[in-house]
Amino acid sequence: MSIRKKVTILGSGSAGLTAAIYAARANLEPMVIQGLQAGGQLTITSDVENFPGFPQGILGPELMESMHKQAERFGTQFVYDNAESVDLSSRPFKIKTSSDEIITDVLIIGTGASAKLLGLESETKLMGHGVSACATCDGFFFRDREVFVVGGGDTALEEATFLTRFASKVTVVHRRDSFRASAIMVKRAKENEKVHFILDSVVEEIDDVAAGEVTGLKIRNLKTNEITEHKADGVFIAIGHQPTTELFKGQLELTENGYIKTNGVKTSVKGVFAAGDVQDEVYKQAITAAGTGCMAALEAQWLLEAEEEEVREQKAL
Amino acid sequence: MSTAVKPETEQTFEANVLKSDKPALVDFWASWCGPCRQLAPTIDAVAAELESEVSVFKVNVDENPNLARTYKIQSIPALILFKDGAELRRATGNISKQQVVDFIQKG
Ligand SMILES: Cc1cc2nc3c(=O)[nH]c(=O)nc-3n(C[C@H](O)[C@H](O)[C@H](O)COP(=O)(O)OP(=O)(O)OC[C@H]3O[C@@H](n4cnc5c(N)ncnc54)[C@H](O)[C@@H]3O)c2cc1C
Numbered sequence: 001m002s003i004r005k006k007v008t009i010l011g012s013g014s015a016g017l018t019a020a021i022y023a024a025r026a027n028l029e030p031m032v033i034q035g036l037q038a039g040g041q042l043t044i045t046s047d048v049e050n051f052p053g054f055p056q057g058i059l060g061p062e063l064m065e066s067m068h069k070q071a072e073r074f075g076t077q078f079v080y081d082n083a084e085s086v087d088l089s090s091r092p093f094k095i096k097t098s099s100d101e102i103i104t105d106v107l108i109i110g111t112g113a114s115a116k117l118l119g120l121e122s123e124t125k126l127m128g129h130g131v132s133a134c135a136t137c138d139g140f141f142f143r144d145r146e147v148f149v150v151g152g153g154d155t156a157l158e159e160a161t162f163l164t165r166f167a168s169k170v171t172v173v174h175r176r177d178s179f180r181a182s183a184i185m186v187k188r189a190k191e192n193e194k195v196h197f198i199l200d201s202v203v204e205e206i207d208d209v210a211a212g213e214v215t216g217l218k219i220r221n222l223k224t225n226e227i228t229e230h231k232a233d234g235v236f237i238a239i240g241h242q243p244t245t246e247l248f249k250g251q252l253e254l255t256e257n258g259y260i261k262t263n264g265v266k267t268s269v270k271g272v273f274a275a276g277d278v279q280d281e282v283y284k285q286a287i288t289a290a291g292t293g294c295m296a297a298l299e300a301q302w303l304l305e306a307e308e309e310e311v312r313e314q315k316a317l
Numbered sequence: 318m319s320t321a322v323k324p325e326t327e328q329t330f331e332a333n334v335l336k337s338d339k340p341a342l343v344d345f346w347a348s349w350c351g352p353c354r355q356l357a358p359t360i361d362a363v364a365a366e367l368e369s370e371v372s373v374f375k376v377n378v379d380e381n382p383n384l385a386r387t388y389k390i391q392s393i394p395a396l397i398l399f400k401d402g403a404e405l406r407r408a409t410g411n412i413s414k415q416q417v418v419d420f421i422q423k424g
Contacts, residue, residue, distance in 0.1 A: 036355065036411050043351035061351050080358065082413065098415060128392040128409030137350050140378070141391045213389070234391065 001100045005031050007300050008095060008104035010083050013040020014286040015110030015276025017067040018293030019300075023108075024074035026301045031077045031104075033097060038080060039064030040112050041241075041277070042286055044134045046162060051286055063286075088251040088269050105307075106271050106300040109248070109260060110293060113241035113277040113284070118150065122206040123237070130214025130234045131206060135159035138234070142167045145233035148217060150203055152176060156238035157185040163236065164194040171196045171230070173203055173219060206235055243278045257281060265296040273299055321364035325374035327381050334374055335402040341372045342421060345388070345395040347379050352411040353394040363417045371398075371421050396420060 007023045009016045012034035023030040042048060042060035049057040072078070081097040088107070095102040115133040117123055123131050132138040135149075139162060147167045149160045152174035158181075163170045172189065177199045179186050189195045198219060204227060205218040217230045243259045245252075253261040253268035259281050260267055260274040267274050273296035276289030325333060325343065334341045344360050346353035364373035378385040378393060388397060392409045398421060399405065408420050 036413060037352070038355050039351070043355070061354070098413070128395070128407075129389075130391050132392055134352070134392075137352055138392045140347065140349075141385070213391075 003031070003100055003102045004092075005029070005102055005104040006304060007031070007106045007108065007297075008033065008093075008102050009108045009110060010086075010095070011035055011040065011110035011112055011276070011278075012038050012068065012078075013064075013110055013112045013276060014042065014067065014289040015112065015278070015293035015296075016040070016108070017064070017071050018290040019108045019110060019275060019297040020071035020076040021067070021074060022294050022297030023300060024071060024076045026297070027075075028297075028301060028304070029075055029077065030108075030297075031079060031102060032071065033079045033081060033083050033095065033102070035082050035111065037112075039068065041114075044136055045158075046136050048286065083247060086247055086251065088248070088272055091271050093271065106273070106304060108293075108296045108300060109267070109272065109274040109278055110276045110289070110296075111244040111247070111278050112289075113243050115237065116240045116242050117237055118203060118239065120203070120206060122209050123235075125209045126206055126212075126214055126235075129212055130232075131237065132234065133237050135162050135236050135238075138236075139163045139166045142234045144168050146171070146231060147234040147236060148173055148203075148230070148232050149236045149238055150174075151238035151240065152178075153180045153238065153240060154182055154185050155240075157181045157189040159236055159238050160189050160195050161185075161192055164192050167194065167234075169196065170194055171198055171232075173198045173201055173217075175202050175222060176200065203235070206232075241277065241284070245278060255281065265292050265299055271303065321368050322361055322373045322375055325376050325381075327383050330376075330381075330384060333372075334399055337372050337399070339370065339372050340405070340421070341374060341399045343397050343399065344373070344375045345378055345385060345390050345393050345397070346375060347377060347393060350393050356394045356411045359412075359414045359417055362414060363421070367418070367421060 007028045007030040009032045045060040047057045085096045087094040092103045093107050143166045146169045148171045150173045160170050160172050200223050201221050204220045208215045217232045220227045260279040262279045265273045275292035275296040395409045397407045
């Protein structure tokens with residue numbers, strides 16, 4: 001089916017849903033193509049303690065459900081599918097999902113980011129069998145077990161603390177001796193008796209692929225190059241995120257690290273705006289994603305208004 | 318949950334899943350698992366569409382920890398396809414409708 005839209009939004013994280021709320025309230029009847037992770041990254045976390053307006057904190061999935069409802073209330077149309085290809089070579093732009101083609105005057109991209117992996121073959125082979133990129137999803141299966149968390153950012157330390165609810169011992173492996181994570185996260189992890197640290201070190205190998213389960217890790221100290229073996233039942237990878245920009249390669253200017261290049265929220269193509277983690281190499285927070293989502297919707301509205309004005313003036317001449 | 322998808326428990330697993338005359342798809346899930354909630358409507362749709370081909374069950378891992386242990390579930394959502402009482406294949410994580418259909422039909 002072919003669908004004609006003024007404004008189409010890719011992604012249903014904080015960026016996409018905030019853009020939808022603004023565009024819907026401006027009567028632009030936006031369509032949100034949600035992607036497979038409806039609600040975005042916050043649906044795989046537990047407590048969100050830094051989103052303003054929730055003094056007691058709020059569960060990530062709950063926050064995203066509320067944003068969804070708010071966007072729906074003002075007439076946003078939702079599609080539960082991935083965009084499989086986009087054609088940004090001329091306006092209106094074309095977007096294909098598995099069943100529809102959407103033709104749109106303006107496109108707002110909020111496809112966010114997904115977890116980076118270590119790149120080991122053993123990691124891929126044991127994914128779902130003791131290797132995980134989501135502590136809130138899989139921590140439950142490691143009750144009274146020993147697990148490792150790889151990484152040194154907020155996500156890594158938050159996951160380490162979260163995993164102590166289940167695991168008997170949680171060891172954080174980080175390649176530096178200082179943390180990128182916020183002071184409060186570091187303090188919380190360090191104060192937890194179950195959390196241990198192996199610093200200046202990287203994971204060389206995850207065992208045991210032949211057995212089809214995680215039994216241990218080989219860890220290399222970057223300072224001494226010494227390799228040590230450790231017993232492990234699970235490994236949680238939290239080494240950061242990469243932007244979801246595969247679809248736009250060759251069509252939009254990207255930065256060296258693969259993010260969509262923006263000026264404010266404007267991309268290199270007129271009529272295409274980007275918001276949230278997909279264009280943010282620095283802050284990567286729900287509130288900044290919401291902020292840029294709002295900006296993208298307002299820019300979209302102003303562009304459409306200016307273009308309509310132009311058409312009217314030309315007709316008047 | 319569509320009527321084509323049946324909740325399954327430890328007590329009836331053998332009779333319903335392992336002794337099923339059709340291939341049986343089991344979705345291991347939990348209420349606290351975001352990706353499981355995202356996969357649920359997909360499973361409902363596939364169950365309705367392929368009703369003649371496959372029986373579809375859901376196992377709540379909180380309520381059925383022994384089943385989760387027996388099948389060494391370490392990540393959810395996890396889909397396992399059983400045929401004649403044996404595990405044919407499994408997939409973890411939230412996947413698209415087409416991927417679920419392919420998982421059942423082709424592996
Ligand atoms: C474990 C964890 C804990 C976190 N905790 C916090 C916190 O406490 N506070 C905080 O402020 N931030 C937190 N963050 C960061 C926060 O989640 C992100 O900054 C925020 O979600 C970014 O929103 P976004 O809308 O840009 O992208 P995402 O949330 O990444 O959403 C991307 C969306 O794009 C969709 N998509 C992807 N590809 C396609 C496609 N081809 N077609 C259509 N749609 C597609 C996905 O389905 C998804 O809906 C956390 C992140 C993680 C992983």
